[in-house]
Amino acid sequence: MNKYDSGKIEKKWQKYWQQKKIFQAKDFSKSAGQQTKKYVLVEFPYPSGEGLHMGHLRPYVAGDVYSRFKRMQGHNVMYPIGWDAFGLPAENFAIKHGVHPSVSTAKNIKNAKRQIQSWGLSFDWSREINTTDPNYYKWTQWIFLQFFKAGLAYEATGMINWCPKDKTGLANEEVIDGKCERCGSIVEKKELRQWYLKITAYAEKLLEGLKTLDWPDRVKVQQENWIGKSIGAEIDFAISQPRVRRFVILHGRASTSKDNFYPWLKKELEASGFEIQALDMPGKGEPDDLEQAKFVMKNCMLDENTVVIGHSFGGVVALRLLEQGMKLNKVILVATPFSGKFLDGKQRVSVSKAVQKGFDFGKIKNSCQNFTLLYGTNDPVVPLSDGEEFSRLLNVNLTKIQSSGPHFQSKEEPEVFKACLPSLKVFTTRPDTIFGATYMVVAPEHPIIRNLESGIRNYEEVQKYVEKAKKESEIQRTSLEKEKTGVELKGIKAVNPATGEEIPVWVADYVLWGYGTGAIMAVPAHDGRDFEFAKKFGLPIKSVIEYNPSPHKGREIPGNTAEPSPLMRGDVASASEATERLQSAAIDYGILINSGKFTGMKSEEAIPKMAAEFGKLTVQYKLRDWVFSRQRYWGEPIPIIHCEKCGIVPVPEKDLPVKLPPVKKYEPTGTGESPLAAISNWVNVKCPECKEPAKRETNTMPQWAGSSWYWLRYTDPGDKKIFADKKKQKYWTPVDVYFGGMEHTTLHLLYSRFWNLFLYDQGLVTAKEPFAQRKPHGIVLAADGEKMSKSRGNVVNPDDIVKSQGADTLRMYEMFLGPHELSVSWNDQGVVGIRRFLDRVWVWTNEQFKNKKIERLKDSEKVERVLHKLIKKVTEDLEEQRFNTAIASFMEFHNEIKQEPVSLKTIKTFLTLLYPFAPHIAEELNQMLGGKKSLQLEAWPKYDPAKVVEQTAEVVVQVNGRVRGKVSVPAGSGEDAVKAEALKQDAVAKQIAGIGIKRVIYVKDKLINLVI
RNA sequence: GCCCAGGUGGCGGAACUGGUAUACGCAACAGACUUAAAAUCUGUCGCCCGCAAGGGAUUGAGGGUUCGAUUCCCUCCCUGGGCACCA
Secondary structure (H helix, E strand, C coil), rough: CCCCCCCHHHHHHHHHHHHCCCCCCCCCCCCCCCEEEEEEEECCCCCCCCCHHHHHHHHHHHHHHHHHHHHHCEEEECCCCCCCECCCCCCCCHHCCCCCCHHHHHHHHHHHHHHHHHHHCCCCHHEECCCCCHHHHHHHHHHHHHHHHHCCCEEEEEEEHHHCCCCCEEEEHHEECEEEEECCCCCCCEEEEEEEEHHCCCCCCCCHHHCCEEECHHHHHHHHHHHEEEEEEEEEEECCCCCCCCEEEECCCCCCCCCCCHHHHHHHHHHHEEEEEEEECCCCCCCCCHHHHHHHHHCCCCCEEEEEEEECCCHHHHHHHHHCCCCCCCEEECCCCCEECCCCCEHHHHHHHHHHHCCCCCHHHHHHHCCEECCCCCCCCCCHHHHHHHHHHHHHCCCEEEECCHHCCCCCCCCHHHCCCCCCEEECCCHHHHHCCEEECCCCCHHHHHHHHHHHCCCHHHHHHHHEEEHCCHHHHCCCCCCCCCEEEEEEEECCCCCCCCEEECCCCCCCCCCEEEEEEEEECHHHHHHHHHHHHHHCCCCEEECCCCCCCCCCCCCCCCCCCCCCCCHHHHHHHHHCCCCCCCCCCEEEECHHHCEEEECHHHHHHHHHHHEEEEECCCCCCEEEECCCCCCCCEEEEEEECCEEEEEHHHHHCCCCCCCCCCCCCCCHHHHHHHHHHHHHEEECCCCEEEECCCCCCCCCHHHHCCCHHHCCCCCCCCCHHHHHHHHHEEEEEEEEEHHHHHCCHHHHHHHHHHHHHHHHHCCCCEECCCECCCCCCCCCCECCCCCCCCCCHHHHHHHHHHHHHHHHHHHCCCCCCCEEEEEEHHHHHHHHHHHHHHHHHHHHHHHHHHHHCCCHHHHHHHHHHHHHHHHHHHCCCHHHHHHHHHHHHHHHHCCCCCCCCHHHHHHHCCHHHCCHHHHHHHHHHHCCCHHCCCCCCCHHHHCCCCCEEEEEEEECCEEEEEEECCCCCCHHHHHHHHHHCCCHHHHCCCCCCCEEEEEECCEEECCC
16 A cells, blocks of 8 residues: 655646646536536735745635535536735835846746645636736726726825825725734825725715625624714804905806895895995906906905805806905805806807916915805706816815706895805714704814914914824824813804804814814713813803613713713613614713703604704715825826826727836835836827827826726636626626635725726626625634734744645645634644544555455445435535534544445545545545546535434433433434333433422433423 | 624534534543554543542523523623724
8 A cells, every 4th residue: 555645646636637627617618417607716816925825825725625516516616816916015125126026026926826736726727817917907997997987086185194114195994003004104194196086986885785795794894884874964053253344246247236146145144244245247248257357356345354256157257366366265156157168058258268268276276265166956057067177176065056046046045145154064963962062173174274264363373283283193193092182263153053152163183174074063961072172171061962761870970960971871772773873972862951942852853853954964974085096116007198288188098008117216206206207208198189298197006906806807817808708797707705804804895896886887897796705714823822923933834734744634724723714723733633634544545445345345324324424514514614514524424434344435425525625635545446537527425315314313311401311212202202211211210219200391312301 | 982703621623493512633641563762553531529330510700581501681701803082
C-alpha cells in the first residue's frame, strides 16, 4: 500500500481538472439531467505583495465545497474568480521602488493564482477578470458616464473627509471611528472640488430592496442603520432681524410696479415695519438687464441691509446688480428665467442676451451670500430646470412650490411673503414637543451666521467659535466625553411658531451641519443633549410631555428636582415601535401638556397633526452622497473633459477607455490634485464638442468602482460591445450565493446594490438586486484569540499548511473549526485531527480494497443504515452550509463502520460525499477503486428514507422529568408496552415504589416520562 | 446610549419545531506495538460525593411557563460587532 502523499496527489488532480476543463460553466447549458443554473460568488481578491491569507481561504473553500456539491446535484454552476487590482498598496510600492503598479500587480496576481490553485479550488478560469485591464475599466468608465448622463454623477465643492497619509479624499463609508478605513490615520476635513455619485437618490430603493433579500438580519440591519431613515417634520422658525429695513421689489419684464402681487406684498411687509421700494422699470418689451440694473442703483437706496425680490426678469436684474458689485443682504429670485427658452415655446431675447453676456457667479456670490430660489411646479412659462441651474450655480437649495397663480402672477402669493421673512428651518422627529422648544441651535457651518452678520452683536465672538469648531477633527468634535460648548447669536431672536414666544438662537457644535437642516429646535425638557446644554448655559426648560406613570426606575437628573424628571423613561413597549415609525434619540412618547390645543393628546397622535400645523412631514437619511474621486494615480481615470466654453463634457464612448498614461512620479501631490495633473500631454486635449483646447479630469475613481459591477462581467467577460450581454445576464444573474466578509456590508455591498439598482433602472441590467443570498463568514483568529497580524507575529500562512498537511486537510480543518458565520480561532494542534482522519480514510479504503471478496460483498443492515444516515446528514448540512457538522458526521460514520466489511459501492458513495470537502484524496481513492472519471461528474448520492429508520428504539425513562433509565424497544412501540418495559427497571421501580403514577408522557421512540 | 450576534467541559464546538446536554475533534491519562522515542492502534475522559452500585448539582446569573427548558418569556451581567451629540 502506498503512503498517503498529499502533495503528489494534489498536484496530479489539480492538473487533471485543469486539462479536462471540468469546472467551465457553459452559458445557457441545458444538457440532459442538468437543472437550473447556480451562480456562486466569492469576493475577488486584491492581489497584494503578501499573498492571500486565511481570510481569503475561508469563503473560497466554502464557495468551492458548495459549488462542487451543486454541480453533482446537476446544476450548471458558475464559480468565477478575478482580480480587484486597483488600489493604494501597488501605488505605494511604486512610489517606494519606482516599479510601475501594473508590473507589481501582475507579479502578485501570478503568486495569488498559484496559491488558489494549490488549494484545489474549482474556479472557472476561463472567466478570469482584472479590474485594471483597460478592456475591463473601459466599462467601469462607461457605467460612470451613464451615471453622469442621468444626473447622478456630479461635481461639487464641499467639505470632505481627507486622509492626510494617503493624501486623498474618502467616502463616508471609508471613515471608521473618524479614521481612514485603509491606513488608520485620523481623517481631516478639507474643502475640495470632488466628484460625487448621488447614492442618496437611491436611499429609499436601497431600503426597499433589502426586504426581498435572503440575507442574514444582522447584515440587513447594518445597511438599514447606515442609510438611517427617519421620518419627521421640517418646521420654519421666523427670525427677527432688526437690521434689515428695506425691501426692493423688481418686477418682471412685461409688468409694472402696480401689477401682480406687489400691492399685497407691500402692505404685508409694511405692516411688519419694513420700508418698501418698487420702481417702474425702463425698457418694456425686450428690456436690457444692465440698463435696468443701473436704473435701480440710481433710484433706490441699496445697501447691505436691503433685501431684493426679483420676480421673473426682475431676478435677472437683481443678479446683474450683484455682479456690478452691489452688496445686498438677501436676494429672493421668484420664477427667474435662465435659459431664454420658455415653456410656451417662445424665445425671450432679453433673457437670452443676459445669459449670453454671461453671469459671473463668483462675483455674484461675493456680493451676497443669502439667496432664496422660488420655483413654481405649475409655472407655464419658466421651466423648473432653469431653477435647478441657478441652484447649482449659486449652491443653494431650490424651493419648489405650487404658486397660487400662473408664473407667480396672482394678486396674492403667500409663499413669496414667507420667503421675505428670514427664517430658520429645522428638522425634528418630535414635532409634538415644539411647545417645549425654548431655544434654537445652528451648526457652526450654518450659512445663516454669515447671512445675519449685520444683525449679530457679538459677531466676533461667534466667528471665533465657528473657526475653532471647523478646525477640530470629527473625532474631537463628536467625542462623547466632551462638554457642550456654544455661543449665543446676540441680537438675533427666533419665534417659536407654536407659542409665539421669542427664543434665543445659539451656535454649537453638537448640532451637525451634515444632517437634517443643520439647525434644531432645542427641547431641553425632553432631549438629553439639549438638556445638558440648557443646564450649562442656564436656558429655560419647559416640560410638554408627561410620561405614563410607571414604576420603572426613572433616571433622576441631578439638580433638576423642580421640574418632573425630564428624562423619565416612559412605557417600554413604545421603544421598539419608535424605531419602526419614528426614531427618537433620547425621549419616549407620552401625553402632551402645556401644548395649547394639543394638550392631552398622545405623542403618536400629535406628531402628524403638529407636523402639518407647523411645517410638513419629511424624511431624512443619514446616508451621504458618495465622494467618488481620489487624488491618486492607480485607479480608473474619470472620463470627463473640462472645457472653458462647454463646461463639463463627457468623453465620447468611442474614445473609451481613457487609459492611464505612464508617469515618472507616482507621489500624490497632497494639494488635492492627482499625480496625473502633471502629465501635460495627457491632460491637454481638444474639447470633444467645440474642438477648442480643454483639460482632462485628473482625479481617479475609488477602489470600490471596479468591484461595483464585476459579477456582471463574469457572465460575459470578453465582450467588446457591451459590459455584459443581456441574454447572458438574464441566464446567470442574480448571484445565487455570495460568500464574503462582514466588513463589506456598508461598503462594497452597499455600493454594488446601488450600481445594480441604477443600471436596472436604465434597463441595462436584468436582475433588480445583484445578490440573492449572502453568506458572511466569521474571521479566522489566531490561536491566541487575537486577529492575525504581522505585528503580533501570530499569522498562519495557508501555504505552510498545504506543504505540511496538504490542501485537503487545510480545507477540511478550515471548515471544521466552527460555524461558517462565526469567528473561530485557529489551532495548530487541531489540524492534525483532520489529517489523521484522512490518513485513516486512506488506510481503511486500501484495506477494504485488498479484500478480494469486496466485489461480491453485500452490506450489513447496519452499514446500510449508517451510510444512508450519512448521505442524509451531509446533503442537508451542505444545503444549509453547515460544513462543520457535515465533517463531524464523516468521522462518526467512519468510527461506526471501521471494523466492518463494506461493499465497494458503499466506499464509493462515501468518497463521493467526501469529494466536495477533500476532492484530491477522494479522486485518488476513487480511481484506485477503478473509477474511470472524475467524481465531479458523478451524481450526488440519494438516501433511501426507509433505510435511515432504526429497527429498535432506545427510549429514555424519566421519573418527574429526571432520567432514571433506558429501555430498548422495537421502533414504533406503543405507550403501554414501553411503560411496562420501563417499570421492569430497578432504578425506575425504586423511584415509584409506594407512590402511584399520576400521569404518563410518551414521545414515540424517544422518551417516556412518569409523573408521580 | 441605541441596534445586532453570542455566553455550553481544560480547549474548538454539537444538540432537529421544548424531549437522553456535552456529538465530532483537540488536549490529557492508561495500555498495546517498539531496545527506545515518534507515529499508529485500543481504552478512559465534564464537575462533586462514593471502592462500587448509585446519587447530586450543572448550558453567564436570578426568576417564570411546562410533566420536561441550552431551546420559550421577564430582569440582570459579560464578550464580540455595528451605529452614535443623526435632532
